Amino acid sequence: MIPLIDEDICTGCERCREVCPPQAIETAKKKVRIEAEFCEECGFCAAECPEGAIHIPFPKGST
Amino acid sequence: MDYPHVFSPGRIGSLMVKNRIKYAATETNFNTQDGFVTEREVAFLEAQARGGAAIVTTQGAYPDLLGEGKGFRGTMSIADDRFIPGLAKLADAIKRNGALAALQILHCGREGGVDLGYCLMPSVVPQRLSYFKPPREMTPAQIERAVREHADAARRAVAAGFDMIELSGIVGYLISTFISRYTNKRQDAYGGETIGQRCRLMGEILGAVKAEIGDKIPVGIRLCGAEILDDRGGNTLEESIESFRIAEEAGADYVSVTVGWHESSVSVITRDVPMGHWLWVAERVKKVVTVPVMMAFRLFLPEIPEKAIADGVIDFWEACRPMIADPELPRKASEGRVGEIIPCIACNLCFSRLYYHQPIMCSVRPSLGHEAEEAWGYRGFAPAKQRKRICVIGGGPAGLQCAAVSARKGHEVILWEKGETLGGSVLFASQVDKGEDELLRPIRYLEGECRRAGVGITLGKECTPEIVREYHPDAVVIATGARFKTLPAAIDCLNPAQIIGEGKRPGKRALIIGGDGVGVALAVYLLGRGEYALTLIEESGRLGRDVSPFYLWRFLKLFRERGVTLLTRAVPVGPEGKVWTISSPKGEKRVEVDHVIVATRETPEDVREALAGSAPAVYVVGDARRPRRLHNAVQDGYRMGMEL
Numbered sequence: 001m002i003p004l005i006d007e008d009i010c011t012g013c014e015r016c017r018e019v020c021p022p023q024a025i026e027t028a029k030k031k032v033r034i035e036a037e038f039c040e041e042c043g044f045c046a047a048e049c050p051e052g053a054i055h056i057p058f059p060k061g062s063t
Numbered sequence: 064m065d066y067p068h069v070f071s072p073g074r075i076g077s078l079m080v081k082n083r084i085k086y087a088a089t090e091t092n093f094n095t096q097d098g099f100v101t102e103r104e105v106a107f108l109e110a111q112a113r114g115g116a117a118i119v120t121t122q123g124a125y126p127d128l129l130g131e132g133k134g135f136r137g138t139m140s141i142a143d144d145r146f147i148p149g150l151a152k153l154a155d156a157i158k159r160n161g162a163l164a165a166l167q168i169l170h171c172g173r174e175g176g177v178d179l180g181y182c183l184m185p186s187v188v189p190q191r192l193s194y195f196k197p198p199r200e201m202t203p204a205q206i207e208r209a210v211r212e213h214a215d216a217a218r219r220a221v222a223a224g225f226d227m228i229e230l231s232g233i234v235g236y237l238i239s240t241f242i243s244r245y246t247n248k249r250q251d252a253y254g255g256e257t258i259g260q261r262c263r264l265m266g267e268i269l270g271a272v273k274a275e276i277g278d279k280i281p282v283g284i285r286l287c288g289a290e291i292l293d294d295r296g297g298n299t300l301e302e303s304i305e306s307f308r309i310a311e312e313a314g315a316d317y318v319s320v321t322v323g324w325h326e327s328s329v330s331v332i333t334r335d336v337p338m339g340h341w342l343w344v345a346e347r348v349k350k351v352v353t354v355p356v357m358m359a360f361r362l363f364l365p366e367i368p369e370k371a372i373a374d375g376v377i378d379f380w381e382a383c384r385p386m387i388a389d390p391e392l393p394r395k396a397s398e399g400r401v402g403e404i405i406p407c408i409a410c411n412l413c414f415s416r417l418y419y420h421q422p423i424m425c426s427v428r429p430s431l432g433h434e435a436e437e438a439w440g441y442r443g444f445a446p447a448k449q450r451k452r453i454c455v456i457g458g459g460p461a462g463l464q465c466a467a468v469s470a471r472k473g474h475e476v477i478l479w480e481k482g483e484t485l486g487g488s489v490l491f492a493s494q495v496d497k498g499e500d501e502l503l504r505p506i507r508y509l510e511g512e513c514r515r516a517g518v519g520i521t522l523g524k525e526c527t528p529e530i531v532r533e534y535h536p537d538a539v540v541i542a543t544g545a546r547f548k549t550l551p552a553a554i555d556c557l558n559p560a561q562i563i564g565e566g567k568r569p570g571k572r573a574l575i576i577g578g579d580g581v582g583v584a585l586a587v588y589l590l591g592r593g594e595y596a597l598t599l600i601e602e603s604g605r606l607g608r609d610v611s612p613f614y615l616w617r618f619l620k621l622f623r624e625r626g627v628t629l630l631t632r633a634v635p636v637g638p639e640g641k642v643w644t645i646s647s648p649k650g651e652k653r654v655e656v657d658h659v660i661v662a663t664r665e666t667p668e669d670v671r672e673a674l675a676g677s678a679p680a681v682y683v684v685g686d687a688r689r690p691r692r693l694h695n696a697v698q699d700g701y702r703m704g705m706e707l
Contacts, residue, residue, distance in 0.1 A: 021609035022691045038689060040698075043419030044608075056420060058096045058136055 001057045002039050003046050005032050009053035016045035016054060066365050068372040069380060070397050073117070075355055076281030076316035078163060078226060080379075083372055084393045085118040086111040087319070087359045087383035088167040088229065088285075089413070090135045092422045093432060096178070098125070098133075098140025100149030103422075105156050106435035111386060112160035115393035118379075119162045121153055123169020123231050126216035127209070131183050132237065134171030136420040141168065141216040147223050154224035165227035165283070166220035168213055168272075172237030173198060173246060174325065183209075185241045185264075186248035191295075191326045194418060195235075206253060206264065209237065214271040221276050228272060230265075230284045233321045238265050239287055242306050243324075245297040258302040259309060266313040273314045281316035283357075288320040288344035291327035300347070308351040317355040319381060320345040332361060332384075333613050334409045334498035339367040346376045357381045363407055365396040387413055388428050402511050406504035411613040412694055426694035427505045429464075429701040438705055446473040451537035453707060454678070455479070455518075456526045456670075459487015461685025461696035461703075462542030463509035468704025470516035477519040477534070479526035485510050487544050488686065489693065491563040495584045496591060502693070531677040538680040538707060541671060542700065545664035545690035554638060556659045559585045568593075570657020574643055575599045576635055577663035580692065583607040585662050587618055590625050597625075598654050600633040600645055609692050628654070635659075664690035 012030030017023075024038035025045060034045075046054040064070055073080040086108075093104040104122075111119045124141035125132040133140070140146050150166065157164035174195055176182040182196040183205065190198065201209070217228050232238025240246040241264040247254045253263050265284070272282050286306050290297040298306075307318050322341045323331035330336050338361045345358040359381035362368045368380035386392050388407035395404045405428050413423040413431075425431040433439035451474045455466045458480030470476040484490060486506045493502040513520060531539055547558035559581055561567045571594065575582045578601025589595045599606070599622070606629055607615045622629060633647035643659065645652045667687055674681055684703045685696035 015604065018604040019608050022689065022695060038691075040424075040695065041421055042416065043421045047419055058420060059101070060096045061099065 002036055002041060003034060003043070003054045003056045005034070006053045006055065007031060009051050011051055011053075013050065015048050015050065019044045019048045064397065065399055065401070066369040066396055069365055069369050073355065073378060075227065075283070077279060078281055080117045080163060081161070082115075082117045082393065082397075083368070083379045084116045085165070085357060085379050085381045086116040086120055086162075086386050086390075087381035088120040088122050088169075088231070089383050089387065089423075090122045090138055090417050091432070092135055092137035092417055092420065094137045094139040096136055098138070098142070098146060100139050100146075100153055102435065103432055104139065105152050107432065108153055109156035109160060110390040110434040110441065112157040112162035114386065114390035115397060116162055116382070116386065118165050118227065119157045120165040120167055120229055121150075123167040123171075124150070124216065125175070126168050126170055126212040130176065130178050132170030132172070132175045133177050134169070134174045134236075135417050136177055137422065141166070141219050142212065144219060147219050150220065150223035150225075158224065158226070163226040164224065165229050166223070166225040167229040167231055168216045168220070169231040170209060170213070170237040172240045173235040175237070183237065184246055185254060186246060188246045188248070203251065210264070210267045210271050213268045214275040217272040217276050217282070221280055226280065228276065228280060228282045229319075230268060230272070230282065232265055233285050233287050234323070234325045238268065239324070241265065242286070243290060243292065243297050244302070245290070245292050245295045258298065258305045262306055262309045265306070265310060269310065269313040269315055282314065283317035283319060284310050284315045285319040285321055286310060287322070287324065288348055289322050289341075291323045291329050291331070294328065295326070297324070304347050304351055307348045311352045311354050315354060317357060317379070318348060318352055319357040319359070320348045320377075321358075322360055330617060332409060333411065333617075334501050335496065335617070336361055337498070338363050339371070342371050342376050345371070349376060355379055359383050361409070363409075365392075365401065384409065384411075384413065387423065387431060388425055402508070403515075404508070406501075406508055408501055408505060410694070411611055415612055424694065426697060427508075429698050440468065440471065440705070444468065444472045447707070450474060451707060452535065453477070453538050453540065454526070454531055454534055454536040455540045455542055456531075456674075457487065457542035457544060457685070457687070458482070458485040458520070458522070459542060459544050459685060459696065460489060460506065460509065460693055461687075461700040462487070462540065463506065463513055464697050464700030465540050465542060465684055465703045466518045466700075467509055467512040467516055468701055469707050470513065470518045472704070472707070474707060476517075477521070478513065479521045479524055479530075481523070481525040483523045485520070485522070487696075491559060492584060492693070494563055495588045505697075528673050528677045531674065536678045538682065539674055539678040540703060540707075541674060541681065541683045541687050542685045543667055543670055543687045545686035546667050548661050548663045548665050550659065550661060554659065556661050558661050562660065563588055569595075569660060572596045572654075572656045572658075573598070574635070574654060574656040574659045576659060576661050577601065578606040578629070578631070579662075580607060580609045581664065582662035583610055583615070583618055585660065586627060587621065590621060590627075598628040598630070598645070598656065600630045600635065600647075602632070602634055604631050606631055666690065
């Protein structure tokens with residue numbers, strides 16, 4: 001799943017941009033945007049974010 | 064039959080086993096966060112069984128409701144009867160396809176509690192890897208509960224229809240933390256100076272499981288044959304080997320020999336470790352037990368386990384990563400089609416994704432996790448509705464993969480490579496370090512796949528827009544790779560293609576601009592070939608951000624040992640003669656260099672512009688689309704092929 005960014009928490013520190021392997025994160029005016037076309041869903045950004053502003057939804061529910 | 068020992072029947076406990084290949088357990092993160100098996104997991108293990116392995120092992124299911132034993136977010140649970148229906152689907156999918164179904168029970172111990180704020184251990188030994196949770200010492204009541212939970216889990220596995228049970232006590236998981244001197248400092252009956260004392264929990268779990276399910280269902284155990292924790296006060300080799308003998312005595316029907324903990328500071332499963340390197344550990348175990356001995360760990364080519372079985376070193380070949388890369392490995396090996404096996408390159412992309420809570424992916428098999436989805440062509444592609452003529456420009460991984468898939472769908476495909484050899488930038492990567500020539504294996508596989516699918520390959524010829532137009536294709540796919548950036552013409556600079564590809568050598572003092580995988584690899588390449596004083600600068604805050612953590616730590620260690628100057632958030636201001644000024648948050652630094660090497664890449668916009676309009680559709684894949692890594696190129700090519 002492509003990460004979701006909570007813009008209210010994001011401080012625009014750009015650390016996510018610096019760890020993104022395919023360089024799919026753009027930052028402008030202290031706001032972060034993920035290019036879905038290039039995102040490989042590695043989760044590095046969520047792990048790096050010091051504010052916990054990046055969340056990757058994980059499926060729940062029974063089969 | 065090329066591998067008579069691998070394909071001879073065997074026996075485990077009371078079970079006859081059709082050959083000596085066991086798909087070994089791995090987590091996938093395919094399942095739900097609350098522990099239920101998904102259709103994706105079922106399809107993945109069904110593919111493993113269809114591929115011809117005699118035994119297919121599930122991922123390790125955690126046995127406790129709290130999730131203290133849960134190490135990965137998408138791990139399946141076996142902690143309650145409500146999980147049995149999902150587990151039964153797995154057992155059924157495996158058995159329906161002719162394999163024995165083994166259920167692994169896994170309490171992750173020191174690496175558990177992924178959704179909690181702590182993990183459980185025999186004693187509080189602080190984590191060395193920051194990823195893992197702060198440890199809590201288990202109380203006697205918690206130990207008793209854990210033993211009971213393993214036995215209950217085994218009962219549920221049998222109810223779900225599994226043929227075998229496997230316990231996992233490796234790498235830092237619960238059972239291993241009790242066995243190891245490093246993590247077990249207990250003064251009670253579960254700890255002590257002797258290995259026998261520290262094996263007590265393992266013995267109790269094996270005993271409880273056997274008592275619960277009886278003698279008909281074999282119970283095996285995976286243990287660590289060599290912890291490689293000498294720097295942390297881990298078990299001696301003799302102690303580790305003895306733990307296997309104790310396991311047999313406690314009732315284990317087979318043992319699986321593993322090597323290293325996750326916190327060992329030695330390479331264990333990466334390309335720098337030669338294939339078959341760890342067989343000596345299994346050989347030691349084989350001498351002290353009578354039950355079947357198995358091993359995984361870098362036995363990628365079937366001739367290696369073939370010889371090991373023939374020599375009496377192991378009895379069964381466990382394949383994990385090689386069968387993630389190609390579940391059909393056993394069938395292809397048995398039919399003499401070894402060249403058709405999609406080769407694992409030990410990149411550990413699968414493994415590293417687990418730690419970021421993402422489903423596993425494979426660099427060389429994009430269909431991983433999509434085995435049941437027709438569009439992904441795992442069982443073969445449906446013929447395209449309309450047969451197209453497709454030109455692929457560039458014979459690197461992206462181009463080859465795209466051509467192979469397109470041709471498999473029935474298109475008429477022609478591929479040009481301007482060089483004399485297929486492989487693109489993999490040709491450079493394969494020369495960087497010891498063992499990296501393995502990276503050429505997927506190139507040879509893809510070349511074979513293209514030829515088998517009828518792709519016309521032209522080598523040594525640059526494809527111009529005129530050539531494309533003459534051919535009147537329906538679609539053109541640009542897969543020419545990226546190119547290296549250049550500095551203003553007045554500055555003499557080199558790039559990695561000139562150094563690795565053409566054999567040019569910089570002076571001893573070199574500045575490498577760009578510290579992603581390419582710059583890091585170039586530094587490793589040079590340090591392996593001489594005494595260089597290197598300065599490596601990276602614009603972002605992270606050196607080697609696109610390098611697998613399984614490899615990066617070793618490269619960074621090398622850089623430390625060889626005194627490489629590493630600067631992040633650094634940009635070159637410019638040269639004055641031989642002195643370059645580098646600006647970074649640490650201030651301006653001046654370094655005298657003989658050569659500057661530009662390792663940053665850009666897309667070939669001129670190629671794209673020149674080919675615009677040469678066919679009704681023009682696409683770009685791989686590094687030509689955006690410079691990235693091998694798996695991105697393969698994924699790009701594969702998905703392009705799916706779309707065409």
